[in-house]
Amino acid sequence: MALLEIENLHAEVGGKEILRGINLTINPGEVHAIMGPNGSGKSTLAGVLAGREAYQITEGAIRFGGKDLLELEPEERAAEGLFLAFQYPVELPGVNNQYFLRSALNSVRKYREQEPLDGVEFLKLMREKLNILHIDRELMNRPVNHGFSGGEKKRNEIFQMAVLEPKLAILDETDSGLDIDALRVVADGVNALRSPERGFVVITHYQRLLDYIVPDFVHVLAHGRIVQSGGKELALELEAKGYGWLEAGAATPEPVTA
Amino acid sequence: MTQSVQPQKGYLEAFAEFERHVAAGPSWLTPLRKAAISRFREVGLPTRHDEEWRFTNPAPLADIPFQTAKPGQQVVTAAELAPFAFAEMGTTRLVFVDGGYVPDLSSVGTLPQGVTVSSLAEAFAAHHPAIEPHLARIAKFDTAFPALNTAFLSDGAFVHIPKSVVVTEPIHLLFISTASAEPTVAHPRTLIVAEENSQATVVESYAGIGDGVTFTNAVTEIVVAQSANLDHYKLNRESRNGYHVATMQVQMGRESVFSSHSINLGGLFVRNDANATLGAEYAECTLNGLSLVDGKRLVDNHTSIDHALPNCNSHELYKYIIDDQARGVFNGKIYVREDAQKTDAKQTNRALLLSADAQINTKPQLEIFADDVKCTHGATIGQLDPEQMFYLRSRGIPKVEARNLLIYAFAGDVISRIKIAALRDALDAILLAQLPQR
Numbered sequence: 176m177a178l179l180e181i182e183n184l185h186a187e188v189g190g191k192e193i194l195r196g197i198n199l200t201i202n203p204g205e206v207h208a209i210m211g212p213n214g215s216g217k218s219t220l221a222g223v224l225a226g227r228e229a230y231q232i233t234e235g236a237i238r239f240g241g242k243d244l245l246e247l248e249p250e251e252r253a254a255e256g257l258f259l260a261f262q263y264p265v266e267l268p269g270v271n272n273q274y275f276l277r278s279a280l281n282s283v284r285k286y287r288e289q290e291p292l293d294g295v296e297f298l299k300l301m302r303e304k305l306n307i308l309h310i311d312r313e314l315m316n317r318p319v320n321h322g323f324s325g326g327e328k329k330r331n332e333i334f335q336m337a338v339l340e341p342k343l344a345i346l347d348e349t350d351s352g353l354d355i356d357a358l359r360v361v362a363d364g365v366n367a368l369r370s371p372e373r374g375f376v377v378i379t380h381y382q383r384l385l386d387y388i389v390p391d392f393v394h395v396l397a398h399g400r401i402v403q404s405g406g407k408e409l410a411l412e413l414e415a416k417g418y419g420w421l422e423a424g425a426a427t428p429e430p431v432t433a
Numbered sequence: 434m435t436q437s438v439q440p441q442k443g444y445l446e447a448f449a450e451f452e453r454h455v456a457a458g459p460s461w462l463t464p465l466r467k468a469a470i471s472r473f474r475e476v477g478l479p480t481r482h483d484e485e486w487r488f489t490n491p492a493p494l495a496d497i498p499f500q501t502a503k504p505g506q507q508v509v510t511a512a513e514l515a516p517f518a519f520a521e522m523g524t525t526r527l528v529f530v531d532g533g534y535v536p537d538l539s540s541v542g543t544l545p546q547g548v549t550v551s552s553l554a555e556a557f558a559a560h561h562p563a564i565e566p567h568l569a570r571i572a573k574f575d576t577a578f579p580a581l582n583t584a585f586l587s588d589g590a591f592v593h594i595p596k597s598v599v600v601t602e603p604i605h606l607l608f609i610s611t612a613s614a615e616p617t618v619a620h621p622r623t624l625i626v627a628e629e630n631s632q633a634t635v636v637e638s639y640a641g642i643g644d645g646v647t648f649t650n651a652v653t654e655i656v657v658a659q660s661a662n663l664d665h666y667k668l669n670r671e672s673r674n675g676y677h678v679a680t681m682q683v684q685m686g687r688e689s690v691f692s693s694h695s696i697n698l699g700g701l702f703v704r705n706d707a708n709a710t711l712g713a714e715y716a717e718c719t720l721n722g723l724s725l726v727d728g729k730r731l732v733d734n735h736t737s738i739d740h741a742l743p744n745c746n747s748h749e750l751y752k753y754i755i756d757d758q759a760r761g762v763f764n765g766k767i768y769v770r771e772d773a774q775k776t777d778a779k780q781t782n783r784a785l786l787l788s789a790d791a792q793i794n795t796k797p798q799l800e801i802f803a804d805d806v807k808c809t810h811g812a813t814i815g816q817l818d819p820e821q822m823f824y825l826r827s828r829g830i831p832k833v834e835a836r837n838l839l840i841y842a843f844a845g846d847v848i849s850r851i852k853i854a855a856l857r858d859a860l861d862a863i864l865l866a867q868l869p870q871r
Contacts, residue, residue, distance in 0.1 A: 225823075225827050226826075226827070228819075248831075248832070249823060250826045250827075250828075250829050250831045252827075253826070253829035254829045259827055261824065261827075265820050265821050265824035266821075267821055267825075267842065268842065269841075269843060269845045269846060270839070270842045275825075275828075275838075278834070278838065279825075279828035279829045279830055280829075282828075282830045282831060286829065335828060339828065339829065
């Protein structure tokens, strides 16, 4: 069974249509890259999948593991195994990172009718994941993302992903603003989690991240539609030629009316 | 001045009754009480036209016919006391019910030699030398409620820490109001004297048992002498029909350190006046507050810090969590007198509004007459951040828990500053249990 099936998805924000008929199927084990110029709808797609309230779905359907994703609250989507690594991770002053993550994990476990992890069990799991991702343990004793550098925030997202072990992880421009070392850490984290059961959607503006996270499929989003799909070589072509040649065709069909 | 004659008359009659039958204590107290009641007669009860009551309408305090509470009429059992006792904190606890000291519910643990923790009546009887120089002299009775409290003064709590003595275990003063068929008023009085170079921790807590209408009109006088260090906490967990007006007056000596946390979780109508006079150099004063207000409740904190001499520091952090149609008021006065050069004063007020009808009135009031000082104040009012909510929920944390986690984080800033671990843990649990479940 497909992990995620998006069918003719239309979404708008504040009356403005951003997604104009997206079709995409992701199977377990696959890594899909979604590329596209700024304003093409990449982050909107990520937001719609994770359940951001600002978006209005006007048409289409999304099935996640066979369930109607659009019927689920954001926390239910997370518990069903969907994870969004935020483009701009949110700071939570006063909320301890470790406490936050344990609450998240135990909420998800509760939803799945699993026993909660006690403090000792959680610490053990945390240490294990920290070692895989080469993340400083000190990060766990600080308030969530508060006072973190850009790189630390992105690493913290990947760490949360590692602990929550989603079925489908969506990385929303996780590479933006990262230096090459931080980018490698993020990519290593993702690669360590690749498995035949898990799917990834890697949203990026640049091809560079895809040198480190090699995708199975590359899709180009322009004006709210997927205008081109291909293998990993498509990313290289985009890097060389830019988006212009694909955008030109996508803009014409439906003029946006106010 | 506009005043309500009728309710004032009720208090005056009650005073006449009190003077005839109840008033006890040393002879020097009698002229003080008379001076206080005549001051009350003169000023009357405040109305909303008084600047100090601009945001908090004191009308209910005048309109409700409060009868003087009769200590001893209602019996509080140990089981009823337990939720308010914070037994894990220590063994020294004075319990007052409806204004009267209850030895059976109280206990005094092993204290260092010379330390006094007793009822004021006992201390009067023992002719304790630290009382007369301080009682009703630290807190003036020029306004209505302190005047009333002083007029009805016959008992209360007394803590005296002699020079250079350190008391490590917290001293708990617990004032309980019980409900009866008629609305009642009690006037608890507390005097705390920390002599030179001494150190102590005092928790003053107010609790309500039953749902009847009660009014607590408290006055607390605190002396922190030279180089003394006093850590003070005031908790309000009165009933949902509890009216509470409290005045705390602190006098600080040279190089003294005073810190007070005011935690307001109960009561219908709560007004706290916390006033500190930094009357010698190098004193350091901290006033923090956390108020959780819901329903149609009100919590009003008025602070006044008087920097009279140079090189003193003061810090204030008052946080409010306001839900439903509840209201918060914060009025923070800071005076920096002409002589008080090198003053460092910081005042922060933050409110989290959880509903569209929740309200806060905040008014910083800085009066600075010296030119080489550092004074800052800031007030922020906000709601729960939808982006933070979404972030938590996107990690699987359900809406109600996400909300409470953020509210708790907001409060944690004050709770984490509480130095008594047992109290901090207890308040953590009480706070979490009181957060809205929606």
